[in-house]
Amino acid sequence: MKKITIYSVFLFLLLSLEGFAQQSSSYISKGASISFFSSAMLEDIEAKSNLAGSALDIKTGDILFRVKNTSFQFDKKLMQEHFNENYMESDKYPVSEFKGKIENSGQLTKDGNYTAKVSGTLQIHGVTKAYATMATFTVKNSIITAAASFDVRLADHKITIPSVVGKKIAEVVKVKINATYKH
Numbered sequence: 240m241k242k243i244t245i246y247s248v249f250l251f252l253l254l255s256l257e258g259f260a261q262q263s264s265s266y267i268s269k270g271a272s273i274s275f276f277s278s279a280m281l282e283d284i285e286a287k288s289n290l291a292g293s294a295l296d297i298k299t300g301d302i303l304f305r306v307k308n309t310s311f312q313f314d315k316k317l318m319q320e321h322f323n324e325n326y327m328e329s330d331k332y333p334v335s336e337f338k339g340k341i342e343n344s345g346q347l348t349k350d351g352n353y354t355a356k357v358s359g360t361l362q363i364h365g366v367t368k369a370y371a372t373m374a375t376f377t378v379k380n381s382i383i384t385a386a387a388s389f390d391v392r393l394a395d396h397k398i399t400i401p402s403v404v405g406k407k408i409a410e411v412v413k414v415k416i417n418a419t420y421k422h
Contacts, residue, residue, distance in 0.1 A: 264298035266383055266420035273306050273416050275391070277409040284318060284408065286311040293418045295383070300344035302357065304337040304416065326398050327364060335363045341374070350378050357387060366396040374416075383420040388413060 271291035277284040291306035308329040313319040323329040339359020346353050358371035374387035390411050393400065400408050 263422055264296050266295050266297065266422060268293040268295075268385075268418035268420045271304065271306075271416065271418035273304070273311075273414065275311075275412045275414045277412045279409040282408075284313070286313045286319070286322065288312065291416075291418075293420070295341065295344075295385075295420055297341075297344045297347040297383075300341040302337075302339050302341055302359070304418075306335055307333060308335055309333070326393075326400075332363075332365050335361070337361045337370075339370075341376075347376055347378055347383055350380070352377050361391070363391070363396040364398050368395050381422060385418045385420065386416065388415045390414070 269292060270289055271293045272287065272289050273291045274285065274287040288306050288310040290310040291304055293302070293304045295302040308327045309323055311319070311322065313322065327335075337359055339357050341347075342356045342358075343353075344355065346355070353376045354373055355376060356371060357374045358369070360367045361370050370389055370391075372387050372389040374385055377384045391414050392411050393408075394410065400410070
């Protein structure tokens with residue numbers, strides 16, 4: 240009889256903790272993907288990082304993305320070197336970050352596909368600027384996937400393009416974000 244009672248109490252506690260964890264409103268994405276694409280007259284440039292971190296709180300709608308600038312990988316090693324040394328000045332500005340809010344984030348508690356406006360501030364190259372875009376969210380079995388894209392004007396973040404390479408680098412780059420969130 241004692242074994243059954245202890246087993247029952249243990250099972251009850253285990254199920255209670257599991258239920259509590261599932262009610263948490265905070266989600267983390269450890270391997271979020273951020274890529275950017277620059278299409279200019281003489282050359283297209285693309286880079287990607289799968290090392291971004293992100294957190295979201297579906298109760299408050301708060302969302303945060305952080306990525307080390309040196310984690311972006313390019314097809315050509317020289318492009319990566321120029322990106323970090325000349326444009327992003329990654330020694331001086333090692334991280335880029337987005338802090339924002341998801342509108343109607345409460346809908347992300349139920350399985351389904353959702354579109355929501357995300358607005359906030361993007362800090363790149365030491366300059367913070369407001370941005371807003373639409374993002375798509377898929378919720379299935381308490382896992383949330385998110386995808387968004389938006390344009391970033393380099394001059395808005397004081398990233399200068401030398402005139403000798405002006406036809407190789409676009410003034411505006413397309414940024415794409417993909418993340419999978421778990422409790």
